[in-house]
Amino acid sequence: MRIVDVNEFYSPTGGGVRTYIDRKMAIMADLGHELICIACGKEDRVEERVGGGKIIYVKSPGLPFDKNYGLFSKAEPIWRWLDELDPDVVETSSVWRPAWIVGRWQGRALKSFFMHNDNIAAYPMRWLEGLASPERIEAGCFIYARYTNRLLRFYDTVVTNGPALEKRLKKRGVRIDTAMTLGIERSHFSPDLRDERLRAAMLRQLDLPANGHLLLGMGRHHGEKRWPMVVDAVERAGERLPIGLMLLGTGPESKRIEARIAGSPHIKMFRPVYNRPELARIIASCDALIHGSEAEPFGLVPSEAMASGLPLIVPDTGGCAEIADPLTSETFRPRDAADAARAIERLFAREPAILRKAAVVAAGRVRTDREHAVDLMDYYADRIAEKAGRAPRLVA
Template sequence: MKIVDVCAFYAPKGGGVRTYIDRKLAAAPGFGHELTVIAPGPCDELERRGPGASIRWIASPAFPLDRNYRYFGDPVALHDALDAERPDMVEVSSPWRSAAMVAEWRGRAPSALIMHSDPLSAYAYRWFDGVASRETIDRHFGWFWRHLRRVDERVACVVSASGDLSRRLTDGGLCKVVTIPMGVDPGIFSPKLRDEALRRALLARCGLGPDAMLLLGAGRLAPEKRWPMIIEAASAAGCQARVGLMIVGAGRERTRLLRQIGGNPHIRLLDAVADRPRFARLMASADALIHGCEAETFCMVAAEAKASGLRLIAPDRGGASDHARGSGDIRFRSGSAADAAAAILRLFADRQRPTKCARPRTMDGHFRDLFALYEQIARARCAA
């Protein structure tokens, strides 16, 4: 099967979507499929990633709010690229303009919307949660739900990786939602990578001894990740317990976060770690992962933490909450620094309890289920 993924979020310096797409490019040929990713880039270019895997870059303007990304600005160029690829199945990985562009394409291949983003949680709910109820916010953003329902009518399925997001999409009137959880890169993350010497060194950088608890935060330094809330929570908990926090990431909020951390010796901000084995070793050497974003559609970093044997402190909404269901995990009220601080203290008091590490779902398991769904859709289309 020839699969084309129209991915407006793919960028060389991207985050979870880039990780997901890179793994899909590596996995698809192994399942007997050819995969081409169409992405916005600085110029028209075809990048080969090996037999049966490639990226077709389309010259596109820079995204004004984040210069690491670009957006599809020319529907004709996108349609021409789809015509040239002649796919059996088309994915679109953004619910915004590119979804409408793919819906308007006159090709015969069925299409699927992959919900790699949750715009209402990332923006509307975060901005107005303290002012209005979710129902009221949804009513005022009815135009977005109408847009999603129109896309839902045109595609063969809407793929969600989180049960929480799937429920909200279905409640919003979408009829073709399918939940297919993602997973971690196979063979990278493991509790066996725990390095006590590294843990001691990281705690020492936080001005703490080995009897302290080391929290890890990882991800883009963007507003929707709620790092200021996590820093506030860790600072408050640190007044009552020996807690160190390491935040690993890059993004436009870095200066603001450094200013907020100020002279607190127990919180450190590290550069993003692109080396996956090195990041896996760092992950396994912490005591728990703390995450603040309730807008995750799956939360890859939480899945990686669980695969590394860590406990989770996560919000009670969004993709991260789906992972924080183990006996040693704690969920806090989304958006509440006070509740997150209380969760840190609860975990500190219970930190000696042994944890069980379940066998993690891998990304290859996700792709197996996803491609099987596409094959089913293609067979139904041929029969019709």
């Protein structure tokens, strides 16, 4: 099959979406399929990938508050590419301009809307926090659900990236046909990559002794990630335990976070690490990963941390909660720094040897991106067969 993903969220300097697309492209080529991504770019150009697949950049205006990303402005260039490529499946995942561009294209392809995020949880829930309860905000956003269902009528199937988002959207009355839980490049991450000398060096950077606790906070610096709340929680727990926090990432909130942690010897911010082997060593050499976003639909970074043998400290709702193993994780009430601090303390009160052994076992159970790709391609093959009036494949 040839799949074309019209994706406004793909950027060479992006985070989870870039990682997902790049890996999916390589896996699909290995499986005998082809993935082509049409993305926003500063100029029109085509980037061929070794082994198969490509990124087609369409010149687009930049996102006003984050120049790493762009916005599709015109439908015609995308329609011309879709006509030329003649895909078997065309995917998109933005409910704004791309949804209508793909939805109104007249090609033969199966049209799949792949839900990767929850805009209500990421924006109104955060903007109106403290002014109204989550229930009232949900109720007030019913028009958004109606709008979403109106555009979804153009699509043959609607997919989410996991059960957390499926449950959340179905509760609002949004059409969802199936959940295709994401996975990670598990072979790239391993508890065996833990390096005690590297861990000791990182603790020294945070002005902590060798018996200190090293927390990792990794991800884009965006309001929905709730890094200030995470910092508050670590500082509270640090009043009773020797705890440090390494923040790896960048984004529109970086300056705000930098100002918040200014003067803290035990919390420091570092640029993203794009070298995957180096990043895998860093993750495996920390003691736990802390994540603050209850709006996270899947939890790519926490999955990578689990595959590296790290325990998790995450909100008790959302995608992170869905993947967290109770034997190796602690959860806290969303948006509650005090409860997050208690979760940190509970985790480090556990017997270290038992916790480490359980985390190593959990690492081997993390779902792989190849498993996700195989399941998704099988699902698309069935939907294509149904659309053509043929019987779907029988699964033993």
